[in-house]
Amino acid sequence: MTEHADRPSFFARAIAMVRRIPEGEVTTYGQISLLVSGRVRGARAVGYALAALDGRESETVPWWRVVNREGRISNSNSRSGAHLQRQLLEAEGVEFGADDRIDLSVHGWDGPEGYF
DNA sequence: CTTCTGACTGGGA
DNA sequence: GTCCCAGCCAGAA
Secondary structure: OOOOOOOOOHHHHHHHHHHOOOOOOEEEHHHHHHHHHOOHHHHHHHHHHHHOOOOOHHHHOOHHHEEOOOOOOOHHHHHOOHHHHHHHHHHOOOOEOOOOOEOHHHHEOOOOOOOO
């Protein structure tokens, strides 16, 4: 972590929020951004945060439960394993549509209960 | 110091 | 449905 202990950065807060996603559910980059900063536009920074995960963190942080607003696996994560992400989600019971899309109204996660 | 880029999103045309 | 643009945060050149 590169942020100050008393003032966790947007980066660190995003990772902490991803850890809260329950098994078998998914959320979007925009939702994470909204939960940790109150702004949807920080979604891009969330994606950057997950891209910077270490090999060790990639095992403790459920990064595979984060998809884009369409419910699809994002493009460049293919270098880390888009196929792996889908495989991990299906193993948790997440279903993909014919167009490789997840129904967020079924598997979508809105954040911790009573967070706001 | 400035500028660009990226696992993104919402709004307008 | 499509395409384009601005905004968000962090890091690299």
